[in-house]
Amino acid sequence: MKKLLMTFLAVCCLILALLGLDFALTASRAQPSSQKGQTLTFYNWGDYIDPSILSDFEKETGYKVNYQTFDSNEAMYTKIQQGGTNYDLAVPSDYMVAKMKKAGLLAKLDKSKLTGMDNLNKQFLNQSFDRGNQYSVPYFWGTLGILYNTKRVKGSDLTSWSSLWSDRYKNRLLLVDSARDILGMTLLSQGKSVNDQNKADLAAAQGKLSSLMPNVKAIVGDELKIYMAQGEGDLAVTYSGEAKNAIEKNSDLAYTVPEDGSNLWLDNLVIPKSAEHKQAAYALINYLNRPDVAAKNAKYIGYATANQAAYQQLPKSIQNDKAFYPKQAILDKLQVYQNFNSYWTQAYNDAFLEFKLGKS
Incomplete structure (x- = not known):
């Protein structure tokens, strides 16, 4: 009888061990990493x-x-x-x-x-x-546009990129420190593509951009949104997300995308x-x-x-915020940057550097 009981207990232990192993394997399959x-x-x-x-x-x-x-x-x-x-x-x-x-x-x-x-x-x-x-996989998207102080600048005056060249904005404009963006918006103001790879077109854009310098107060990076929020600039060329951040800190600010088009940027995973x-x-x-x-x-x-x-x-x-989720007519005019080869990357960088040196 004792031998039979021992055999029964051994079988029970084996069954429990197998059940435990199966549970462990199931859990492992459910959350392997x-x-x-x-x-x-x-x-x-x-x-x-x-x-x-x-x-x-x-x-x-x-x-x-x-x-x-x-x-x-x-x-x-x-x-x-x-x-x-x-x-x-x-x-x-x-x-x-x-x-x-x-x-x-x-x-x-x-x-x-x-x-x-x-x-x-x-x-x-x-x-x-x-x-x-x-x-x-797309993550966030946005545009390049114009952030402006509504107390000092009329949004109705900013329907095109060329409006930035107006004499009324002398020493009032901030620019984001980016060759592709600033030369891109200049090319758009001339009816060209942000991905233009024509030497004559780039030279013409560089020439027009140099004439913008009297209006440029500063060429800056991430601090641009801070300057605009603090009222140190009346208008700026920057990204929609940066503009959103500045607007949250200063309700006098607004953002617009010119009707002649702009860059559509996409950040991706x-x-x-x-x-x-x-x-x-x-x-x-x-x-x-x-x-x-x-x-x-x-x-x-x-x-x-x-x-x-x-x-x-x-x-x-x-x-319903059309500045950050633009109407389809604006979306249809947005252009995604193409990846330039080393020659055109250097050409744009050199043109922009020459422009910046004119500010120094």
């Missing part, structure tokens, strides 16, 4: 995500996020190209996606691992820098080829594609979301 405590390295622009979204993502998935920032596409490109740090997710702008793809720095996306792609506005998909979105935690990267992309998360992020950042389902969840005051 979070059980390993993986740390995702996210390389993004500064202050370009609601911090609470990252902490919520960590709680929900078990992944940890190492958030690192850059201040220019070129700095980000160089860091990823050099290696050293294995970034799992990065946020390059449109033309930089093309450059990184050409250099073999990006992993081709496995669409079977992506969710929420149907939430994205189709207008921002299948762009020239990444046909079929084989390497990138990409997975570097060298990424060590690709599964974690897909998890964060999918999380950011959720409408509730994307809407929360858009309200925090102030930039326009590429997620149409998220846009529908935003307050009507934001949805």
Whole structure:
């Protein structure tokens, strides 16, 4: 009897052990990466995500996020190209996606691992820098336009880029420190493309730009929005998101996109080829594609979301703000920057540097 009891207990222990093993395997399948405590390295622009979204993502998935920032596409490109740090997710702008793809720095996306792609506005998909979105997922978008103080400047006077050359704006204009943007808006004022690669056109644009110098108070970087918020400039050429930030600090400010068109910029989520935690990267992309998360992020950042389902969840005051969600007639005139080869990149940079030296 005792032997029979011992045999029965042994069988019970074996069954319990097998059940425990099955439970462990099931749990492991359900959360394979979070059980390993993986740390995702996210390389993004500064202050370009609601911090609470990252902490919520960590709680929900078990992944940890190492958030690192850059201040220019070129700095980000160089860091990823050099290696050293294995970034799992990065946020390059449109033309930089093309450059990184050409250099073999990006992993081709496995669409079977992506969710929420149907939430994205189709207008921002299948762009020239990444046909079929084989390497990138739209994150935020915006425009280049004119930020102005309504107490000192009439918005009705800013319907075209050429209006900036008016004598009334002498020593009142701030310009963002960017060759492509400032030469681009000058080319647009002459009826040309922001991607113009004609020597005569660039020379003509450089000549017209030099005549703008009497109106230029300063050529600045990130501090432009601070200067405008503090009333140190009457109008400025800058990005829609930067304008939004300044307007939140000074209600006298407004933003407009000239009717002759502008740049449409798109920042995108990409997975570097060298990424060590690709599964974690897909998890964060999918999380950011959720409408509730994307809407929360858009309200925090102030930039326009590429997620149409998220846009529908935003307050009507934001949805109806035509400065940041322009009417279709303006959208149709927006142009995405193409990635220039080294010759044209240098040509634009040299032309802009010569212009800036005239201010010094």
